[in-house]
Amino acid sequence: MKLDKTAEKNINKWLKGKYDDETKATIQKWIDEGNETQLTDSFYKNLEFGTGGMRGEIGVGSNRMNKYTVGAATQGLANYLNKVYPDGDIKVAIAHDSRNFSPEFAQIAADIFSSNGITAYLYPELRPTPQLSFTVRELGCQAGLVITASHNPREYNGYKVYWNDGSQVVAPHDKNIVEEVNAITTISKIKFRGIKKRLKTIQPALDKKYLKAVKGISVSPRINRKQSDLKIVFSPIHGTGITMVPDALKQLGFENVTVVEEQATPDGNFPTVVYPNPEEREAMSMALAKAKEIDADLVIATDPDADRVGMAVKDPKGEWQLLNGNQTGSLIIYYLLKAWRKAGKLTGSEFVAKTIVTTDLIDRMAEKAGVKCYNTLTGFKYIAQVIRETEGQEQFIGGGEESYGYLIGDKVRDKDAVAACAIIAELTAFARHNGNSLFDFLADMYKQYGFFYEGLISVTKKGKSGAEEIQKMMADFRSNPPKSIAGSEVTLMKDYKSLTQKDLITGEESDIPKAMGIESSNVLQFFTKDGTKFTCRPSGTEPKIKFYVGVQDKLVNKEDFDEVLTRLKAKVEGIKNEMNLV
Numbered sequence: 001m002k003l004d005k006t007a008e009k010n011i012n013k014w015l016k017g018k019y020d021d022e023t024k025a026t027i028q029k030w031i032d033e034g035n036e037t038q039l040t041d042s043f044y045k046n047l048e049f050g051t052g053g054m055r056g057e058i059g060v061g062s063n064r065m066n067k068y069t070v071g072a073a074t075q076g077l078a079n080y081l082n083k084v085y086p087d088g089d090i091k092v093a094i095a096h097d098s099r100n101f102s103p104e105f106a107q108i109a110a111d112i113f114s115s116n117g118i119t120a121y122l123y124p125e126l127r128p129t130p131q132l133s134f135t136v137r138e139l140g141c142q143a144g145l146v147i148t149a150s151h152n153p154r155e156y157n158g159y160k161v162y163w164n165d166g167s168q169v170v171a172p173h174d175k176n177i178v179e180e181v182n183a184i185t186t187i188s189k190i191k192f193r194g195i196k197k198r199l200k201t202i203q204p205a206l207d208k209k210y211l212k213a214v215k216g217i218s219v220s221p222r223i224n225r226k227q228s229d230l231k232i233v234f235s236p237i238h239g240t241g242i243t244m245v246p247d248a249l250k251q252l253g254f255e256n257v258t259v260v261e262e263q264a265t266p267d268g269n270f271p272t273v274v275y276p277n278p279e280e281r282e283a284m285s286m287a288l289a290k291a292k293e294i295d296a297d298l299v300i301a302t303d304p305d306a307d308r309v310g311m312a313v314k315d316p317k318g319e320w321q322l323l324n325g326n327q328t329g330s331l332i333i334y335y336l337l338k339a340w341r342k343a344g345k346l347t348g349s350e351f352v353a354k355t356i357v358t359t360d361l362i363d364r365m366a367e368k369a370g371v372k373c374y375n376t377l378t379g380f381k382y383i384a385q386v387i388r389e390t391e392g393q394e395q396f397i398g399g400g401e402e403s404y405g406y407l408i409g410d411k412v413r414d415k416d417a418v419a420a421c422a423i424i425a426e427l428t429a430f431a432r433h434n435g436n437s438l439f440d441f442l443a444d445m446y447k448q449y450g451f452f453y454e455g456l457i458s459v460t461k462k463g464k465s466g467a468e469e470i471q472k473m474m475a476d477f478r479s480n481p482p483k484s485i486a487g488s489e490v491t492l493m494k495d496y497k498s499l500t501q502k503d504l505i506t507g508e509e510s511d512i513p514k515a516m517g518i519e520s521s522n523v524l525q526f527f528t529k530d531g532t533k534f535t536c537r538p539s540g541t542e543p544k545i546k547f548y549v550g551v552q553d554k555l556v557n558k559e560d561f562d563e564v565l566t567r568l569k570a571k572v573e574g575i576k577n578e579m580n581l582v
Contacts, residue, residue, distance in 0.1 A: 014061075015027055027060060042062070052161065056069075067104070070105045077161060078191075090142050092121065093135045095132035095135070095147075097148040098239050098240060109147070115191035127243060128243065129307040131206075143164065145161055146305065151275065154268060165413055167380070167384030211251055214248045218423075219340060223433045224253035230432065232254060232299075235287040235301040235302075237272075239302060240266065241421075242259070242264055245417075284299070287312075299312040302421065308415060311424055325401070326359035329359065332400065337369045346369065354373065361552075371397065377518060378401065382517035383399050396410045405417075407419070443561050453569065455572035457576050458539075485528050496512065496524070499518075531552045532551050535549075551568050
């Protein structure tokens with residue numbers, strides 16, 4: 001059996017180190033079986049702790065999520081907190097989702113924090129990620145932690161770190177934490193034994209405060225009460241959404257909520273789905289079947305840690321159609337701007353926020369409403385940065401990103417599917433109150449502001465050669481930008497790596513205006529005369545390069561919806577072929 005040198009070194013380290021007998025027995029079993037693949041995959045590297053945390057398959061090994069890798073991450077984070085706050089009473093809030101070993105990993109982290117002189121506040125049961133963000137701020141904690149792998153397959157778990165404002169860590173803390181975690185080279189440095197007096201259980205009062213904050217985002221409570229019989233189907237897909245979403249909907253006045261029973265019980269094996277991801281029709285299939293059975297008005301589903309939400313609308317033919325992340329985000333902003341204007345809440349100091357790869361329809365709606373729209377790099381920590389830096393001067397209405405994450409109001413500083421479910425129900429009630437279906441509401445938005453459609457193309461390039469190929473693709477786009485896309489002349493190129501932009505008609509170069517949520521990042525964007533936007537962005541966590549294509553057209557009549565949508569989808573597919581994105 002021939003193993004990678006790093007794998008061999010890590011295996012010997014684990015066999016000879018102070019690891020538990022069960023772990024060593026598992027490793028020895030793989031060796032006796034000659035299981036080269038398992039040994040290599042589990043030990044060829046250390047599970048990387050990135051700028052927001054880590055994520056990996058659960059199991060034995062240096063490249064797996066287990067008590068030792070979780071322990072090293074927590075010890076490194078604790079060391080950093082003690083350096084940043086040498087004289088302070090440090091507090092950390094901890095939550096976990098429904099994944100296998102999530103409760104155990106959360107308890108291990110709490111014990112390690114307590115052993116390092118840090119008071120750990122731990123939720124006794126699973127809770128949504130956005131509730132942890134809220135809790136960090138509510139308890140005045142210096143940091144927060146969620147054990148979750150979001151919507152990854154069942155084999156995974158993860159570790160997500162938050163700072164004192166309830167947002168995921170940003171510079172300089174992100175890279176400084178990574179350095180401290182990487183310095184934990186032996187488990188003898190990890191203080192696993194908990195200290196009881198520094199271990200605190202988070203009380204149910206925090207649940208009530210969080211739900212009160214969600215209720216506070218409502219803009220049309222009177223309409224909600226009138227439309228209390230709105231038929232809503234909800235699925236938590238075996239995750240944390242079950243703990244808060246039904247109560248949040250009830251608080252806003254919605255009494256007719258049907259929870260998909262088969263997916264209501266939290267279960268880290270996610271037995272009814274292939275992937276617990278509401279972006280996938282397969283994961284939504286039970287909810288859609290229930291909606292058809294009871295003739296529902298709305299279908300919503302949350303991912304395992306309830307920070308993302310998927311929704312479906314019924315078209316004029318009575319068929320349920322899933323909306324993509326851009327469509328849902330646009331509907332939320334379309335409603336909020338309408339409702340805030342009607343309530344007399346727009347004073348000129350309000351703003352919305354989104355990422356640069358999210359639909360420009362949101363920019364257009366905000367501009368027409370006289371509301372500022374901030375564009376940030378991909379990642380909700382950048383939207384949270386804008387909220388933080390404008391606090392007390394401007395008021396955040398809502399925002400989101402194309403990957404099914406939305407935030408309404410500023411009590412939470414991360415994606416919040418609980419609040420998103422509440423506001424989606426409210427906008428559906430608003431539409432029905434005005435004699436429209438949810439589909440009508442969507443079509444009216446497109447008629448008023450233009451029909452925007454976006455497609456995402458992910459190209460996987462594995463291994464060292466794949467990474468080099470991705471680098472070459474980006475270099476080629478920089479040195480030889482496309483002259484036209486889908487027959488329309490490219491007029492502008494933005495390079496976020498150098499933070500410069502170039503007018504491709506005149507050749508004039510200038511700096512991208514400095515803005516909150518914008519820093520150097522390996523992203524390229526091209527804009528054409530007809531409004532097409534084409535973005536290239538290598539993934540920071542996977543061997544992928546992602547291409548975001550945004551196209552637009554006019555929708556004159558609601559009856560032309562399918563025809564225009566088909567045309568726009570064909571245009572995106574044509575761009576994919578034209579650019580040879582395979």
